[in-house]
Amino acid sequence: MVVKEVLPVSPSAPPTALGVASAPSSWRHPRANREARLCDVVVAYEFKRGQRRSIGFVIRPEGLVVSAPKWVPLHQVDAALQDKSRWIVQKLGETQARQQRLRARGIAWCDGAVIPYLGQPLRLLLVRPATAGGKVLKFETGGLATAELSEADAPSPTLRLALPEGATSDQIRDAAQAWLKRQAHLLFKARLDHFAPQLQVQWSALALSNARTRWGSARSDGSIRLNWRLMHFHSAVIDYVVVHELSHLRVMDHSPRFWATVHAVIPDHLALRRQLKDEALPHGL
Structure with missing residues (x-):
């Protein structure tokens, strides 16, 4: 699961106190290149610059990733971190707890699993x-x-x-997993063929993805990549991801026009999107 937060670039208020007694004294991303003290917790994070309009925070299982436009000074990044300190530390804790639950639910690959x-x-x-x-x-x-x-x-x-x-x-x-991948290719192709006419688009190629944090992607040439692990979810969730990627063949961003395109075919896409984020797969899948 990936938790994202995007902030407008602006000076920010001082941090608020975090009421989580069990928070660790530090968090460290394996590729950390900067760190900050947030709510009395040292958070070492991966910092990136790129072509974007705002400062963004992403909480991954390995830690915090902060992205900022190339022109934003570091003091504004620091201020944004302090402004979101409570949210960041809370989400880091929730993500760690979630990973621990997944490890406890890990699949033992044996007869009867x-x-x-x-x-x-x-x-x-x-x-x-x-x-x-x-x-x-x-x-x-x-x-x-x-x-x-x-x-x-x-x-x-x-x-x-x-x-x-x-x-x-x-x-x-x-x-x-080989069997699951075969089933995934058959099902995904059928659902792409089902929804493409409704969206008035044409897909050109399907490839299975093995990514850990991304469920799908689409290219302007009509090629679609879908994560075979979607086969673990209910068919309605799979349909949402299929429609999401097909909608990118009409709108190659996540603008209001894009979400309106998704909504026209999957009216309950928000609930399905939350389900995709909240229904974690057991460790080992």
């Missing part, structure tokens, strides 16, 4: 290659096992993975 699939639990079942689904299953290129989804199983659907006896956790993970 449960992973989210289209918003529902999917159980992994290891079977001998010759008996999966009552037919012989052969290994595919790269040593990944074939897989078969059975939705008749109770209490939840089961993904049968044809793997050799003694398969390692890495082999189980790779086989399950």
Whole structure:
């Protein structure tokens, strides 16, 4: 999850006190090149300059990233940091707590493991290659096992993975994720074809992304990239991301005109966007 805040470039007020007793004494981004004391907490952050109109703050799992226009003096950056000090330290704490919860919920890749699939639990079942689904299953290129989804199983659907006896956790993970990626390509293509006519756009190519903090992207030539991990979310969330990227083929920014384009097709896009941010995936996916 990435938390963003953008501020207009202007002098700011002094910081307010943070009422979080459990806040650590310091936060450090691994690529930190500046630091500030915010609410009695030392925050070492990554500072970037670029072609932008305002100072922006992004809270990532690794820490705080601050971006500013090239012409903004450092004292204004410092003032903006102090003005948002309470928000920054609070979000750093929330992000750390969230990462700890995700690690605690980490997937153990083994027979019987449960992973989210289209918003529902999917159980992994290891079977001998010759008996999966009552037919012989052969290994595919790269040593990944074939897989078969059975939705008749109770209490939840089961993904049968044809793997050799003694398969390692890495082999189980790779086989399950290879199947998920195949399903992702099929589903994403179908949803792109479904929504493109509604938006009066034409997409040209689909690629799967493996990014950790970005769900999709679009280029002016019509090429679309979508994160295969979207397959862990409900189909409505996937549709929102598909429409979001297709809308960029009409408006290549996040202006009010862009959001109006998204809204015309997905009226509840704000709720789905929050769901995408709030429904964290377990560690290891």
